[in-house]
Amino acid sequence: MALRFTKMHGLGNDFMVIDGVSQPVTLTPELIQQWGDRHFGIGFDQLLLVEQSSQPGVDFRYRIFNCDGDEVEQCGNGARCFARFVRDTGLTDKDELAVETAKGIIYPKLEADGNVTVNMSVPRFAPEEIPFEAPNEALIDPLIVGERVVDISVVSMGNPHAVQVVDSVVTAPVAEQGPLIENHPRFPARVNAGFMEIVSRDEIRLRVFERGAGETLACGTGACAAVVAGIRRGLLNERVLVHTRGGDLTIAWAGAGTPVFMTGPAVTVFSGELAD
Numbered sequence: 001m002a003l004r005f006t007k008m009h010g011l012g013n014d015f016m017v018i019d020g021v022s023q024p025v026t027l028t029p030e031l032i033q034q035w036g037d038r039h040f041g042i043g044f045d046q047l048l049l050v051e052q053s054s055q056p057g058v059d060f061r062y063r064i065f066n067c068d069g070d071e072v073e074q075c076g077n078g079a080r081c082f083a084r085f086v087r088d089t090g091l092t093d094k095d096e097l098a099v100e101t102a103k104g105i106i107y108p109k110l111e112a113d114g115n116v117t118v119n120m121s122v123p124r125f126a127p128e129e130i131p132f133e134a135p136n137e138a139l140i141d142p143l144i145v146g147e148r149v150v151d152i153s154v155v156s157m158g159n160p161h162a163v164q165v166v167d168s169v170v171t172a173p174v175a176e177q178g179p180l181i182e183n184h185p186r187f188p189a190r191v192n193a194g195f196m197e198i199v200s201r202d203e204i205r206l207r208v209f210e211r212g213a214g215e216t217l218a219c220g221t222g223a224c225a226a227v228v229a230g231i232r233r234g235l236l237n238e239r240v241l242v243h244t245r246g247g248d249l250t251i252a253w254a255g256a257g258t259p260v261f262m263t264g265p266a267v268t269v270f271s272g273e274l275a276d
Contacts, residue, residue, distance in 0.1 A: 002273035006085060007042060010077030010266050012217025012246025016044045017085045020051045021060075029069025035274070036067030042272075045213045048078050050086060053100040059092060061100040066212030073102040074158030076220015076262050080116035083108035084266035103158035117263040120221070123228045123253075124156040131160070133186040139233055145180050152181075153229035157260065159211070160187060161225035163194040165235070169205045172197070178209025192219065196226040201236055205243045217246030224260045227251040 003025065006017045016035060018025055027049065035041040044067060051061040062082050064075045082099065086092050087110055095110045107119035127134040132154045134141055140151045143162070152162040162181055166172040172195040181193035190211045197205040208222035209215045223242040230236035231253055239252045249264040 002275050004271070004273050005042070006089070006271045007044070007269040008081040008085060008267060009246075009269060010080050010218060010220065010264060011244055011249065013046075013075075013077040013219060014044050014269075015046050015048050015078055015081050016042050017048045017081060018050065019085075019089060019091065020049050021091055025049065027065065032065050032069040033067065045210070045216050046072075046075055046078055048075070048082055048085075050082065050091065055100055055105075058098045058100050058105060059094065060086060060097065062106075063102070066210075068212045070212050071102075072159055072212065074106075074120075074221050076118065076120060076157070076222075076224060077218055077264070077266075079106055079108055079118045079120075079220065080262075080264060080266040083110055083116050083118070084268070088268065101158060103156075106158075111263070114265065115263050116266050117261055118220075120157055120224050120260045120262055122257060122259050123225070125154070127154070130154050130156050130191070131188050132162075132191075133188070143181070143184065143186065145177050145184070150177070150181075153233065154191075155225040155228050157221040157224045157228075159221055160189060160191040161194055161222060161229075162187070162191045163196055163222075163226050163229040165230075166195045166197055169195055169197045169207045172207060174207050174209055174215055178215060182209060182211050192222055192225075194219075194222045194226050194229075196230065198230065198235055199243075202239065203241045203243070204230065204236070207245065218244035218249070220249065220262055220264070223249045223251050224253075224262055228253055228260060231255070
């Protein structure tokens, strides 16, 4: 039986989305790596699997796999594509959803203008919740990266992020520092490395080297983490326009103990079938 899938993207962060509700799906790291290859497969940053949730009052379960085959906890651009997919394919007729992830419930909402807003839940900062090896929670942590020491802010948006402020995202050493930060021994589960340029208190530019995927054109949770880090450091206001290489997101956060809201597009590219 052929496996149906849909290719989608959120600001160029691209996904293979599979309906695991109405068809049987068997995934292995080897298959995901094969499908994720941009020359010999479909090509994607992450694979998104739609499943039924066993939790009362929750509409779906949302699983995310990087193109290297590893399962991860959260993906913001993927959450928007997930919401658009289940609505457009008739798996639901709701415009507001409750979706189970590995790190809690998120709440996507399809807007009238075609964008999707996602309640990304409350960010976490305790080192053990990132996870990050540090004696206590801090706004800024020095991190030895190669022969340099860089100042990072660590944030969990359901997945781990290390955000640093740079003078320019054009000249930021993303390719050099990204893998070193991702695999730094102080992050036992690896980490997403964010490079944030502050344009104004209401606007930033961002590049993210994603754990297990490399640099992507956009990272939704990375945008949330960067804005949260900037607000906590007194550098940004509560609502920020985030420019990524793939396009723009709007991130809003009212402060400690409140959820982060992310708004942006979700686009279907094509649908297809994988033969046995």
